[in-house]
Amino acid sequence: MTVGSPPPLDAELANPLRAILADLPPLTLESIPDRRARTAATGMTDDEIRRGGAFEVRWLDLPAAGGDGTMRLLVCRNTAAREPHPAIFNIHGGGMVAGDARCADLGGELRRAEALRLSVLAIEYRLAPEHPDPAPVEDCHAALRWIVEHADELGIDPRRIVVSGNSAGGGLAAGVSLLARDRRTARPLGQMLQCPMLDDRCDTESAHQMESVGLWHTGSNRTGWRALLGDRQGGANVSCYAAPARASDLRGLPPTFVDVGAVESLRDEAMLFAMRLCQAGVATELHVWSGAFHSFDQWVPEAEVSRAAEAARLSWLRRLLNQTG
Numbered sequence: 001m002t003v004g005s006p007p008p009l010d011a012e013l014a015n016p017l018r019a020i021l022a023d024l025p026p027l028t029l030e031s032i033p034d035r036r037a038r039t040a041a042t043g044m045t046d047d048e049i050r051r052g053g054a055f056e057v058r059w060l061d062l063p064a065a066g067g068d069g070t071m072r073l074l075v076c077r078n079t080a081a082r083e084p085h086p087a088i089f090n091i092h093g094g095g096m097v098a099g100d101a102r103c104a105d106l107g108g109e110l111r112r113a114e115a116l117r118l119s120v121l122a123i124e125y126r127l128a129p130e131h132p133d134p135a136p137v138e139d140c141h142a143a144l145r146w147i148v149e150h151a152d153e154l155g156i157d158p159r160r161i162v163v164s165g166n167s168a169g170g171g172l173a174a175g176v177s178l179l180a181r182d183r184r185t186a187r188p189l190g191q192m193l194q195c196p197m198l199d200d201r202c203d204t205e206s207a208h209q210m211e212s213v214g215l216w217h218t219g220s221n222r223t224g225w226r227a228l229l230g231d232r233q234g235g236a237n238v239s240c241y242a243a244p245a246r247a248s249d250l251r252g253l254p255p256t257f258v259d260v261g262a263v264e265s266l267r268d269e270a271m272l273f274a275m276r277l278c279q280a281g282v283a284t285e286l287h288v289w290s291g292a293f294h295s296f297d298q299w300v301p302e303a304e305v306s307r308a309a310e311a312a313r314l315s316w317l318r319r320l321l322n323q324t325g
Helices: 011-023 032-042 046-050 107-114 135-149 167-185 205-209 218-232 269-281 304-324
Strands: 055-063 069-080 087-092 119-123 156-168 190-194 256-261 284-289
Touching: 011 304, 046 055, 055 107, 055 119, 055 135, 069 107, 087 107, 087 135, 087 167, 107 119, 107 304, 119 135, 119 218, 135 156, 135 167, 156 167, 156 304, 167 190, 167 256, 190 304, 205 218, 205 256, 205 269, 256 269, 256 304, 269 284, 284 304
Parallel strands: 087 119, 087 156, 156 190, 190 256, 256 284
Antiparallel strands: 055 069, 069 119
């Protein structure tokens, strides 16, 4: 297949992206501390998370996977919902190397949860490269198990938990769903994969198209995977729980929402994963947002395409909950 130039950017996104890239350098192993500091500086405060009283906020310390230290769980209890009620289990983005439960992507989860009367639980998994694979996905799976086991005290319905994440968080959400299926530890109601990192091989047409184009281009993507997997990146010895695109069997996974920008390196792996889910008999919805770059709606929320993406996610969640209510 002959790959053309990158698709054109949406008119409302082009100038904002240029301004973002002028200030945000690509991710390298050496720039991880800077990326962590930038992410921490833009995190939501507890007051912002409460959204004027829509949520009660508390922090819990959970054992990390394998009993190796602890990790924090942010509990945002919906004050308007009757218990037990559904919940979103949020896994933050950050390229596997940065981010925490206060990340900007939490804002979208809270807006949807307020509209649909859900609680949100967000995990701070251990980060690469200090904690390489399988620590991040095992931490997220351990947190999901803990939430299910303690659903009564959290006031949530353990049968109605949607696993959700953006970028690295989307890839980890898919990995958690695979782990939960294979170990028979939990059955998420659904999974919402927003511009997910799914394939460490970085060899799709869009990966070649966006080698150095966009907010999270292929060079940055390789850095994130290298931090997580080390020398195993791109080789044969990589688990499907770390890189869900490698899974040979997608049957039995929960209903899935996948969306991705048309002008980003992760486009084709997201599209291929959604296609394979459909072929495996999984109820799947896919959106490819024309002219959009990675995590566009977080950076330019007022753009028409960002509003359309937000509406699509809310609609899918509402329909999923109505079908199971």
